[in-house]
Amino acid sequence: MICPPPTAQLSGFAALFAGAGEKSLTFAAHYRREAALRGCAFLDAGQIIGSSERDGIHFEVEVHQTLGRAVTRIVQELLGA
Secondary structure, eight states: EEEEOOOOOOOTTTTTTTTTHHHTEEEEEEEHHHHHHHHOOOOGGGGOOOOOOSSSSOOOOOHHHHHHHHHHHHHHHHHHH
């Protein structure tokens, strides 16, 4: 289970995602608990990447690459590769 990083400063989505900044700071704890309850591996993406400063929600290209490498490492560990 991968927890998304907290939102950054929201731009065009600010009205649509009112309160998202504060709520997103609690994501990791909730996702971690659910992963443990379900026996899933857990990755807190917020420890590796951040949301784009452009809109506060999406990721920049290089951040996708960083996250992909982190997921690859975890999957390889889980598979014993």
